[in-house]
Amino acid sequence: MQELEERIQAEGTVKAGDVLKVDAFLNHQCDVRLFDHMGEAWAKHFAGKTITKILTIEASGIGIACCAARHFNDAPVVFAKKAQSINLDGDQYTTTVYSFTKQKEFPVIVSKKYLNPGDHVLLIDDFLANGKALRGLIELCEEAGATVEGIGIAVEKGFQGGGDRLREEGYDVDSLAIVESMDPETGKIEFRH
Numbered sequence: 001m002q003e004l005e006e007r008i009q010a011e012g013t014v015k016a017g018d019v020l021k022v023d024a025f026l027n028h029q030c031d032v033r034l035f036d037h038m039g040e041a042w043a044k045h046f047a048g049k050t051i052t053k054i055l056t057i058e059a060s061g062i063g064i065a066c067c068a069a070r071h072f073n074d075a076p077v078v079f080a081k082k083a084q085s086i087n088l089d090g091d092q093y094t095t096t097v098y099s100f101t102k103q104k105e106f107p108v109i110v111s112k113k114y115l116n117p118g119d120h121v122l123l124i125d126d127f128l129a130n131g132k133a134l135r136g137l138i139e140l141c142e143e144a145g146a147t148v149e150g151i152g153i154a155v156e157k158g159f160q161g162g163g164d165r166l167r168e169e170g171y172d173v174d175s176l177a178i179v180e181s182m183d184p185e186t187g188k189i190e191f192r193h
């Protein structure tokens with residue numbers, strides 16, 4: 001998606017440790033017009049698939065998933081929580097996920113009320129790196145007996161391999177920008193096309 005690639009080139013910075021910082025528009029300050037265009041692009045890619053639910057993981061996927069939902073017949077958005085809470089009641093699907101930016105394991109929890117065997121799920125997230133977050137979400141869908149229809153990602157870091165492993169397994173992964181290489185010394189960012 002040209003618009004997203006241009007924003008990454010203009011406003012993204014490359015940090016040590018394979019970190020791309022795009023918090024000016026994607027995952028701290030949020031450009032909702034861009035999010036809307038991203039939703040439009042996923043709706044085009046996944047046209048023909050019936051999506052009954054959008055599933056994401058807190059925190060950064062939530063805003064993007066909500067904007068995307070407007071392009072999928074206002075499908076309900078469920079976000080997996082990364083902490084137990086007194087506000088979480090009843091039966092839950094749970095697993096654990098290693099967080100890339102926080103560098104520790106988190107529980108990943110969805111109430112059984114909000115993910116059902118009949119659901120056809122679109123997974124949405126801001127970043128795909130090693131694929132740990134998506135593995136967690138896929139596991140929750142498997143526990144629930146829900147079908148994963150596709151995966152929409154804003155920025156995939158292709159060199160970390162998580163996306164290609166999922167594609168090899170047959171998942172339809174639509175990443176709107178795939179970073180092929182990035183250099184913290186020069187700041188150079190190259191995309192896969």
Ligand SMILES: O=P(O)(O)OC[C@H]1O[C@H](OP(=O)(O)OP(=O)(O)O)[C@H](O)[C@@H]1O
Nearest residue numbers: 059060099100101128129130131132133
């Ligand atoms: O493919 P992976 O290696 O799993 O990396 C991608 C995940 O990493 C980030 O989550 P993180 O917990 O780091 O931060 P967040 O709270 O901003 O969502 C991002 O939002 C994705 O969910």
Ligand SMILES: O=c1[nH]c(=O)c2nc[nH]c2[nH]1
Nearest residue numbers: 018019020021100127129
């Ligand atoms: O802001 C972010 N930058 C990254 O490089 C990254 N990888 C996973 N999650 C990420 N979030």
